[in-house]
Amino acid sequence: MSLQTLGYIGLRTKNLEDWSAYASRFLGMQLVDKSRGTATFRMDDRKQRLVVHESDADAPGFFGWEVADAAALDAYAANLERHKVAFARGTRALAEERKVRDLIVLHDPAGNRLEVVHGAETTTDPFKPGRSISGFRTGPLGMGHAVLQCEKIDDVLSFYQDILGFKLSDYFTKPFAAYFFHINPRHHSVAFIETGKVGIHHLMVETCFLDDVGQGYDLALKNPEMIATTFGRHCNDQVHSFYSWSPSKFMFEYGWGGRTLDVENWKPEVVTGGPSLWGHERYWLTEEQRNEAREMRIRNAENGFRIPLNVMEGNYKQARDVCPWWNATAPARKTG
Numbered sequence: 001m002s003l004q005t006l007g008y009i010g011l012r013t014k015n016l017e018d019w020s021a022y023a024s025r026f027l028g029m030q031l032v033d034k035s036r037g038t039a040t041f042r043m044d045d046r047k048q049r050l051v052v053h054e055s056d057a058d059a060p061g062f063f064g065w066e067v068a069d070a071a072a073l074d075a076y077a078a079n080l081e082r083h084k085v086a087f088a089r090g091t092r093a094l095a096e097e098r099k100v101r102d103l104i105v106l107h108d109p110a111g112n113r114l115e116v117v118h119g120a121e122t123t124t125d126p127f128k129p130g131r132s133i134s135g136f137r138t139g140p141l142g143m144g145h146a147v148l149q150c151e152k153i154d155d156v157l158s159f160y161q162d163i164l165g166f167k168l169s170d171y172f173t174k175p176f177a178a179y180f181f182h183i184n185p186r187h188h189s190v191a192f193i194e195t196g197k198v199g200i201h202h203l204m205v206e207t208c209f210l211d212d213v214g215q216g217y218d219l220a221l222k223n224p225e226m227i228a229t230t231f232g233r234h235c236n237d238q239v240h241s242f243y244s245w246s247p248s249k250f251m252f253e254y255g256w257g258g259r260t261l262d263v264e265n266w267k268p269e270v271v272t273g274g275p276s277l278w279g280h281e282r283y284w285l286t287e288e289q290r291n292e293a294r295e296m297r298i299r300n301a302e303n304g305f306r307i308p309l310n311v312m313e314g315n316y317k318q319a320r321d322v323c324p325w326w327n328a329t330a331p332a333r334k335t336g
């Protein structure tokens with residue numbers, strides 16, 4: 001009955017034209033349909049992954065979480081009933097709109113609309129990216145991750161863990177409190193940041209080649225004000241990424257090289273190195289928090305905190321030589 005992946009995300013926006021250009025020509029998604037005030041985008045063999053509705057306000061729309069099949073959806077619904085969580089069965093028309101076989105709809109304590117679905121439709125038409133990228137890392141890891149804001153972490157922790165079945169990957173409390181949850185080997189499919197507000201903090205998609213991220217960064221540098229967080233690497237999910245401001249004024253993280261967790265044996269931990277190993281200057285933080293984050297990165301550097309790259313078959317070529325000093329310096333290295 002457990003959730004398997006983040007299947008799709010829906011948004012409401014005042015700027016459908018801007019979103020169409022941003023998602024396709026910048027992020028590299030494939031615009032498949034833009035009619036009746038809605039734009040839909042592909043990232044892989046799924047008929048749609050991102051759905052953007054024109055609206056009079058910018059707001060999160062919905063988050064589609066996938067279970068294995070009809071029996072798993074029924075079991076999930078029964079578990080919600082046991083916990084006295086209100087939900088509605090999706091209509092036939094809604095399932096068709098979402099391009100899934102069936103779904104239920106509920107809301108989390110922060111007011112986010114969650115849809116639990118099964119049977120997402122695929123197509124054999126090849127994926128044609130909106131700009132020339134290698135492709136998105138999706139499949140059993142899902143479409144990426146959503147990081148949501150909350151007034152207080154305690155408002156959502158128990159709901160997501162004890163009722164929805166998300167597993168805590170890790171967390172940190174400085175320079176801001178953030179909790180990360182997995183449902184598959186992707187380090188996190190959802191995370192919460194305590195900002196005192198609600199809504200989307202950022203969404204993240206991951207490409208298969210690091211060059212896709214670097215080339216996206218070059219595009220962003222043509223309008224430097226769209227960069228919300230500079231290029232850097234996270235300590236916990238180990239992703240190399242940068243963040244840009246989406247047309248809805250939340251951030252979109254564009255990343256490469258995320259780690260995969262051994263889900264069966266994973267034990268939640270506290271992240272001691274802070275949010276980033278290096279880089280990731282966050283323009284959205286207060287001056288004080290930015291300084292604190294920078295000090296943590298400098299400490300990581302002084303401690304020789306390094307993490308090998310997470311590569312996949314086809315996106316790396318092993319060099320023939322070795323790093324002569326890596327083993328020799330090991331005893332002095334700390335992990336944050």
Ligand SMILES: [Fe+2]
Pocket residue numbers: 145147202203204253
């Ligand atoms: Fe992220």
